[in-house]
Amino acid sequence: MFKRILQLLYPDVCFACAKTLLDAEKLLCTNCLFDLPRPGFFLSKPNWLSLKFDGWMEYQDAQCFFLFSEGGRVQKIMHQIKYQGAQNLGYFLGAWCGKELNKYNCATIYDLIIPVPIHQERLKERGYNQAMCIAEGISDKTQIPISSQCVERMSFSQTLIHQNRQDRFTVLEDVFQVIDSREFLGKHVLIVDDTLTTGSTMLALGIKVKTAGAKKVSFLALAALQ
Numbered sequence: 001m002f003k004r005i006l007q008l009l010y011p012d013v014c015f016a017c018a019k020t021l022l023d024a025e026k027l028l029c030t031n032c033l034f035d036l037p038r039p040g041f042f043l044s045k046p047n048w049l050s051l052k053f054d055g056w057m058e059y060q061d062a063q064c065f066f067l068f069s070e071g072g073r074v075q076k077i078m079h080q081i082k083y084q085g086a087q088n089l090g091y092f093l094g095a096w097c098g099k100e101l102n103k104y105n106c107a108t109i110y111d112l113i114i115p116v117p118i119h120q121e122r123l124k125e126r127g128y129n130q131a132m133c134i135a136e137g138i139s140d141k142t143q144i145p146i147s148s149q150c151v152e153r154m155s156f157s158q159t160l161i162h163q164n165r166q167d168r169f170t171v172l173e174d175v176f177q178v179i180d181s182r183e184f185l186g187k188h189v190l191i192v193d194d195t196l197t198t199g200s201t202m203l204a205l206g207i208k209v210k211t212a213g214a215k216k217v218s219f220l221a222l223a224a225l226q
């Protein structure tokens, strides 16, 4: 009863389009569930996403679940996961992504998920790492274990908008540090992040992990800019 009154006063709305949700809907409305732009997994290479990684390191695959565009619904979703405390939405979409990955038997491909770490100061201020929420959803559905303590982020990323690709990469080279390589030695690591624009951050982490002994490295972003 009380819940009902609360719902009338503060109706649950879709995180993507802000439409009031029906009783059976959760976090996103049915329309958005079907309609959000998804490119599909394991596209043949080279493709628009692999081009962001090709030539920088030896990697297996680079994929994303959603496409985002400036001002679009996916960008709105990602903003809420990252800055508005919507950890449950991150987990929910990670779990959905995990279910889709299961269609490709991903548990037989990847041995370990490493969510891109955020800096300790940022973690304190935000209270959570959005990449971790997403990774937990993926892990729960695929049963691929997560390692969140093997690498750490040493510095806040600087504003990279005005730098070219090589400069961005040089800046990012020392952002991550390996704490314990035993967790991923000889394993196929799937690096998971919330959003991917240039791919430089994921690449910087991927190179660290590969150099420190991972057998293979792949990349998965919940949303990527095409």
Ligand SMILES: [Zn+2]
Pocket (backbone or CB within 6 Å): 014, 015, 016, 017, 018, 019, 028, 029, 030, 031, 032, 033
């Ligand atoms: Zn919606």
